[in-house]
Amino acid sequence: MTFKTTGHIFVTMGRIGHCRQHILAAGTEVLYQKGYNGTGVKEITTAAGVPKGSFYNHFESKEAFVIEALEAVAAQHEEHSRAVLMGSDLSPKQRILNFFDGIHQDYKSEEFNGGCIIGNLCLEMADENEGIRATVDKLFNKQVSLIADCLRAAQDCGELCCEHCNCAELAEFIHCAWEGAVMRMKASRNCQPFTIFRNQLEQFFV
Amino acid sequence: MTFKTTGHIFVTMGRIGHCRQHILAAGTEVLYQKGYNGTGVKEITTAAGVPKGSFYNHFESKEAFVIEALEAVAAQHEEHSRAVLMGSDLSPKQRILNFFDGIHQDYKSEEFNGGCIIGNLCLEMADENEGIRATVDKLFNKQVSLIADCLRAAQDCGELCCEHCNCAELAEFIHCAWEGAVMRMKASRNCQPFTIFRNQLEQFFV
Numbered sequence: 001m002t003f004k005t006t007g008h009i010f011v012t013m014g015r016i017g018h019c020r021q022h023i024l025a026a027g028t029e030v031l032y033q034k035g036y037n038g039t040g041v042k043e044i045t046t047a048a049g050v051p052k053g054s055f056y057n058h059f060e061s062k063e064a065f066v067i068e069a070l071e072a073v074a075a076q077h078e079e080h081s082r083a084v085l086m087g088s089d090l091s092p093k094q095r096i097l098n099f100f101d102g103i104h105q106d107y108k109s110e111e112f113n114g115g116c117i118i119g120n121l122c123l124e125m126a127d128e129n130e131g132i133r134a135t136v137d138k139l140f141n142k143q144v145s146l147i148a149d150c151l152r153a154a155q156d157c158g159e160l161c162c163e164h165c166n167c168a169e170l171a172e173f174i175h176c177a178w179e180g181a182v183m184r185m186k187a188s189r190n191c192q193p194f195t196i197f198r199n200q201l202e203q204f205f206v
Numbered sequence: 207m208t209f210k211t212t213g214h215i216f217v218t219m220g221r222i223g224h225c226r227q228h229i230l231a232a233g234t235e236v237l238y239q240k241g242y243n244g245t246g247v248k249e250i251t252t253a254a255g256v257p258k259g260s261f262y263n264h265f266e267s268k269e270a271f272v273i274e275a276l277e278a279v280a281a282q283h284e285e286h287s288r289a290v291l292m293g294s295d296l297s298p299k300q301r302i303l304n305f306f307d308g309i310h311q312d313y314k315s316e317e318f319n320g321g322c323i324i325g326n327l328c329l330e331m332a333d334e335n336e337g338i339r340a341t342v343d344k345l346f347n348k349q350v351s352l353i354a355d356c357l358r359a360a361q362d363c364g365e366l367c368c369e370h371c372n373c374a375e376l377a378e379f380i381h382c383a384w385e386g387a388v389m390r391m392k393a394s395r396n397c398q399p400f401t402i403f404r405n406q407l408e409q410f411f412v
Contacts, residue, residue, distance in 0.1 A: 033333060033334075034243075034334065035241070035243060035329075035330050036243075037240075037241060037242075037243030037244045038243045038330075038334070113333045114333065115329065115333075119329060119389055120329045120330070122389050122392055122393050123241075123321065123325060123326045123329045123330065123389055123392065124241050124244075124326070124329065124330050126392040126393050127239060127319045127320065127321075127392065128239075128240065128244070133392070133393060133395070136393045137393040137394050137395075140390060140393055140394075169402045169405065169406070170406070172390070172399065172402045173383055173402055173403060173406040175386065176382075176383045176384075176385075176386025176387045176389070176390055176399065176402075176403065177379055177382045177383040177386055178382075178386065179382075179385070179386035179389055179390075180381065180382025180383055180384065180385035180386040180389075181382045183325055183328050183329055183382070183385055183386075183389075184346060184378070184382055184385075186328055186329065186332040186333065186339070187328050187332050187339060187342045187343040187346055188343050188346075189339070189343075193378065193382065196375045196378045196379055196382075197379060197382060199375065200375070200376070200379040
């Protein structure tokens with residue numbers, strides 16, 4: 001399929017693209033709050049203010065929508081993570097602490113609703129849906145990889161307690177503890193799990 | 207309300223109790239696999255092989271059923287945890303390592319399906335349902351408390367690296383890392399997240 005390069009077609013393409021992004025953004029919000037099984041196509045299109053039928057003009061299925069929503073959220077998160085973890089003159093230790101402080105502030109401002117959409121969909125859907133499982137696994141690995149890079153930078157400048165430890169494994173462990181702390185904050189509705197995570201995180205550094 | 211102590215009434219009470227426990231056990235299995243929103247009353251009664259209407263003879267609502275299922279799973283888990291963490295002549299360090307090794311073996315034998323039902327329902331339902339959130343929070347606190355007791359015993363006999371650290375906080379952190387590792391195993395479908403958790407866990411001990 002080719003598009004003619006007329007003004008009309010560009011406008012139409014723009015509208016289609018805009019509508020698609022709009023459904024994606026509005027539907028992602030619903031997905032955050034209600035999970036996969038709690039989010040019907042009707043709820044996605046109602047949130048976006050578009051007719052139900054228009055969903056299938058843009059997405060093959062709810063599964064395809066959810067995988068695209070996960071990829072979009074993760075891409076935004078990756079850009080932000082890369083900027084905080086790698087893109088400043090602060091020491092690697094300070095960048096990691098700032099990274100988790102920042103995400104925690106976001107969760108706190110949402111009163112611990114929502115949480116990590118990747119973790120939420122992992123626990124709800126990994127057993128049931130192979131496409132979502134594989135996507136979630138890939139996105140977790142990307143997150144861990146960025147933390148590992150920053151830990152290696154910390155190790156190189158003598159900021160890590162363990163001079164020779166495997167930073168990929170330490171990053172995986174810290175990431176697991178973080179996902180667990182996000183889970184605990186959804187249950188406790190207070191910052192205590194984060195405060196404990198933060199105190200323990202500092203113990204890995206000199 | 208009082209029950210007459212005739213044989214007939216005892217048998218009737220037994221049948222009601224048996225049916226209730228049967229629905230609870232069969233429905234909990236469905237809940238493990240499909241989560242709250244993926245599990246309808248119809249699916250619970252189909253799994254139990256009883257008519258749909260009979261569900262409401264025993265449970266006020268799906269929410270009430272789920273809270274009772276959570277409490278029942280947690281009570282079984284607590285009994286097992288107490289036996290492994292506190293009830294043997296092994297050293298506290300070895301008891302904690304055995305504890306996590308044992309749960310991991312259970313998950314592995316299920317090919318990482320299911321996972322932690324408390325964690326699963328926390329991420330799916332804590333934002334949506336206050337009764338489930340409060341139950342999950344209470345049950346998490348009980349689990350952490352048992353781990354903290356064993357860590358204190360380890361600290362008392364010089365097995366912990368940190369001689370004066372707060373064992374309640376360390377238990378919370380380890381528990382978070384464990385819940386995160388269970389999440390990661392659901393995504394990766396292999397033991398690597400557990401192996402990393404296990405290696406890091408050992409670092410807390412001398």
